[in-house]
Amino acid sequence: MQDHSSPTRLFDETVGPKDAAPKPYGQTRTQPVEPVTIAVELSINGKNYALLLDPRTTLLDALREHLHFTGTKKGCDHGQCGACTVHVNGRRVNSCLCLAANHAGDEITTIEGIGNSGALHPMQASFVECDGYQCGYCTSGQIMSAVALLEEPVGPTDADVREAMSGNLCRCGAYQNIVAAIQIVRGKA
Amino acid sequence: MELFQLSRANDVQDAIKAGAASHTAQQGADVRFLAGGTTLLDLMKLNVERPGRVIDISRLPLASVEALPDGGVKIGAMVRNADLAHHVLIRDAYPVLSQALLAGASAQLRNMATTGGNLLQRTRCVYFRDTAMACNKREPGSGCAAISGFNRTQAILGVSDACIASNPSDMNVALTALEAVVHIQGTRGERSVAIDDFFLLPGTTPERETVLEPGDLITHVSLPRLADGSRSLYLKLRDRASYEFALASAAVIVRVTDGRVSHARVALGGVGTKPWRSREAEAALVSATPDIASFRRAAADALAGARPQTGNAFKVELAQRCLVHALTLATRAA
Numbered sequence: 001m002q003d004h005s006s007p008t009r010l011f012d013e014t015v016g017p018k019d020a021a022p023k024p025y026g027q028t029r030t031q032p033v034e035p036v037t038i039a040v041e042l043s044i045n046g047k048n049y050a051l052l053l054d055p056r057t058t059l060l061d062a063l064r065e066h067l068h069f070t071g072t073k074k075g076c077d078h079g080q081c082g083a084c085t086v087h088v089n090g091r092r093v094n095s096c097l098c099l100a101a102n103h104a105g106d107e108i109t110t111i112e113g114i115g116n117s118g119a120l121h122p123m124q125a126s127f128v129e130c131d132g133y134q135c136g137y138c139t140s141g142q143i144m145s146a147v148a149l150l151e152e153p154v155g156p157t158d159a160d161v162r163e164a165m166s167g168n169l170c171r172c173g174a175y176q177n178i179v180a181a182i183q184i185v186r187g188k189a
Numbered sequence: 190m191e192l193f194q195l196s197r198a199n200d201v202q203d204a205i206k207a208g209a210a211s212h213t214a215q216q217g218a219d220v221r222f223l224a225g226g227t228t229l230l231d232l233m234k235l236n237v238e239r240p241g242r243v244i245d246i247s248r249l250p251l252a253s254v255e256a257l258p259d260g261g262v263k264i265g266a267m268v269r270n271a272d273l274a275h276h277v278l279i280r281d282a283y284p285v286l287s288q289a290l291l292a293g294a295s296a297q298l299r300n301m302a303t304t305g306g307n308l309l310q311r312t313r314c315v316y317f318r319d320t321a322m323a324c325n326k327r328e329p330g331s332g333c334a335a336i337s338g339f340n341r342t343q344a345i346l347g348v349s350d351a352c353i354a355s356n357p358s359d360m361n362v363a364l365t366a367l368e369a370v371v372h373i374q375g376t377r378g379e380r381s382v383a384i385d386d387f388f389l390l391p392g393t394t395p396e397r398e399t400v401l402e403p404g405d406l407i408t409h410v411s412l413p414r415l416a417d418g419s420r421s422l423y424l425k426l427r428d429r430a431s432y433e434f435a436l437a438s439a440a441v442i443v444r445v446t447d448g449r450v451s452h453a454r455v456a457l458g459g460v461g462t463k464p465w466r467s468r469e470a471e472a473a474l475v476s477a478t479p480d481i482a483s484f485r486r487a488a489a490d491a492l493a494g495a496r497p498q499t500g501n502a503f504k505v506e507l508a509q510r511c512l513v514h515a516l517t518l519a520t521r522a523a
Contacts, residue, residue: 033191033192033193033194033241034192035192036194038195054192055192055193055194055195055243056190056192056193058230077234078231078234079227079231079297079298082295082297085297091271091300092296092297092300093297093300093301094227094297094298094301097226097227097230097231097298097301098226098230098301099195099223099226099230099243099245101195102195102197102223102226102245102247145296145297148296149296152271152296153275162430162431163430163431164296165296166295166296166430166431166432167294167295167296167297167298167432168295
């Protein structure tokens, strides 16, 4: 049990800022930055979209909040969970760590671009067949990762797939079935 | 995230000119180059980095891997980690680099992260990443919350009273063992810096991590040709099997001639405040017989200067075992 009678010392007071007045952090900003919006044209799932964006807007937020491609999910927002995985020019990336404005001219593909409920992508169909999800929140990222993996130099075994999919976390723990779904599409099951 | 002005550099000179307006190229820079974004945007979201200007350099024509006439390789700063790891020139001649890259991050991040950006990858120290906490690296003079805090993952080599943050990169460990050279263009022209000199020890100025000055742009990295008959290998130990930073890692290049080690290069990861070249281990290995006893002596020499904290004394032993195992695998009969 922790003793709550005295405050926990988070850092050594001999080296920490004891009575120092809080220093304005970021004295490095030599001049204030005026808020601006910038015009960005994005190509998503084969269609062009003209947007006016705050330069801070990530590709993930542009997709979800501005264009309502809500199939792509925001999990950690720091490139640690893979829920936001989309394809840029055919390669899988974490859209939460991309600035939307940097991707004018790139071909962006989201989960909405690879299939629909009437015509599933083989990977989507395989996830359904293998029950490769539980709550579904990570699923679009898992599927976008899995589709990209088909074009990457990945070895044949289940262990190879697990390694190649390690950037997509699933809190429900559907990993076994996700690997099975991918291996069926690769013809390695 | 703070507001910033975003622009794209049309060429290298354009980038240098924009970068030169910053008062520093180190922690707290007011102008930042954006390449893959995997470190910078992450830290900007945490307000650990707060540049007023961001210069997109991702489309500069620095994305090729080329064979050099002397047998070495030239790697452009914008080459993505995934492309580098799978490039035939790297896979065949420098397996240690390919292995290190593939041991790092995830497939998505490796598709984004660049060679130049990975050189400048920042520490994962949780106190550096949390603006509520004291951190001499983030805010000079504020103290180090890690020294008396949770320091299990921090460095044990090259530490100072001001900072014990470990360098998290796998790529940089391999590049250090390979004696890579970092090529920089800046306001005063071009220069080349040996990788071991490129990274600085924290000392009393942990906010300074590299020799980069305002306007400096890493254009490429070159690797010397490896000696014929040498074998290279990267071994990484971590808390889970994939997608995790190293607790300890080792990059080794070793050649055995007539039953004796005739050439050795050793670098350690996860344990140093910079990618840790161990000339002590190399000296112990050369002329020794390639066996466990020699490897253990070399590993003990490599860690002799370790200064562990309350939570990471285990790394002293772990790093030695990591190096011994890497040397064993690298010298095993093919």
